[in-house]
Amino acid sequence: MNNIKNVFTIKDLENLSGIKAHTIRIWEKRYSILQPLRTESNIRYYDVASLQRILNISTLNSFGYKISHLAKIADDEIPKMVKEVLGVKSLNGHVVNNFKLAMMNFDTQLFLKTYDSLINKKSFREIFYDCFIPLLDEIGTLWQTNTITPAHEHFISYLIKQKLASETEKLPADNARDGRTYVLYLPHEEIHELGLMFINYELQSNGYKAIYLGESVPVSNIADMKNYFDNITFITYITVAPTIDNINSYVKELKEKVLNDGHTQLLVFGRNTQYIHESSLSGNIRLYDSMNAFTETLYIVNE
Missing domain, CATH: 1.10.1660.10 (Multidrug-efflux Transporter Regulator; Chain: A; Domain 2)
Structure with missing residues (x-):
């Protein structure tokens, strides 16, 4: 039919x-x-x-x-x-x-x-x-x-x-512009990945080393990436998960299990970032209200 x-x-x-x-x-x-x-x-x-x-x-x-x-x-x-x-x-x-x-x-x-x-x-x-x-x-x-x-x-x-x-696929895969590794992932039960995929495209097209893990990745797997790379900047996109009620406890878990050193960073995008309390943040966490606010900085660096 x-x-x-x-x-x-x-x-x-x-x-x-x-x-x-x-x-x-x-x-x-x-x-x-x-x-x-x-x-x-x-x-x-x-x-x-x-x-x-x-x-x-x-x-x-x-x-x-x-x-x-x-x-x-x-x-x-x-x-x-x-x-x-x-x-x-x-x-x-x-x-x-x-x-x-x-x-x-x-x-x-x-x-x-x-x-x-x-x-x-x-x-x-x-x-x-x-x-x-x-x-x-x-x-x-x-x-x-x-x-x-x-x-x-x-x-x-x-x-x-x-x-x-x-x-x-057309972009070079051996980038290492600033010595950092950018690891892109979506939290557990989050499946809206278009925004994250585009950030990955922008990073690679500007010469940065990006590793794309995709959707619904548990915190334990995120923490495990630190066994393979130094100087990691994690990038995530939160649209529906974690939920409004759970997003601050999620950030707290990341701070305890992933962002517990002096060099690991986290960039957070997506609709639900507006519900992250200022008290949940720290110096190595940055929130973005749009992809453009982040990707424009990549092009400024390249000028």
């Missing part, structure tokens, strides 16, 4: 396009910009074509095209106009829309086609910051509003991970 979501509410369109449901209704009534379908009980709903149209119209509207003008243009001309506009103006918003559409329809080919259209125009780093991070930020909102399911998030995250892994 094909269970791909192909029916959308007006609230789904709002969440995916950024255009308020009230505005969409006005556009429908005044300009017939969309033609909603109706259930037997007269509840409006929209198909994939409507979603694609509203995403394209959102792009053109953001570049100054009036809805009254767009309403008069044939459906098959709208995508051509988008392509022409994006030839001379920013691609980012439309690219994110295409990635969202690929996610909603589990469309690997659309994702790859959109990515390939970017790679000749932007560096991978630019693609990640300009397109993937905004997409991932939106996914959080879409998931919370029940517009998407965890399956959608897993699908698009896996495709981004593939690109990250491919780009990381």
Whole structure:
């Protein structure tokens, strides 16, 4: 059975396009910009074509095209106009829309086609910051509003991970820029690794020695790394685990079992860092509220 979501509410369109449901209704009534379908009980709903149209119209509207003008243009001309506009103006918003559409329809080919259209125009780093991070930020909102399911998030995250892994493979593996070893890991039961994978990419591309351990690593395994390397900086990304209630006890355990010498350091990223108490910190622990705040320092060092 094909269970791909192909029916959308007006609230789904709002969440995916950024255009308020009230505005969409006005556009429908005044300009017939969309033609909603109706259930037997007269509840409006929209198909994939409507979603694609509203995403394209959102792009053109953001570049100054009036809805009254767009309403008069044939459906098959709208995508051509988008392509022409994006030839001379920013691609980012439309690219994110295409990635969202690929996610909603589990469309690997659309994702790859959109990515390939970017790679000749932007560096991978630019693609990640300009397109993937905004997409991932939106996914959080879409998931919370029940517009998407965890399956959608897993699908698009896996495709981004593939690109990250491919780009990381191209980097030299024998780096040792500052004499430290950067060990990247996720805590036990944490599986959200995209951010950590990108930090690993940034470290390696800037000439630092990075060892990537991946998801759900127990503290005992982290401590064991000190038997193999000196001058370690551990890097972790905490999104959902440890939980808010347990994160401070987790930091305390790291201080006792891992950060118990004068040279081992810890850098912590992720949403749950906001719940780490200042009293839990020490001089060898640093919190970051964004990847960019850290990776920009790498490029400054390289200048």
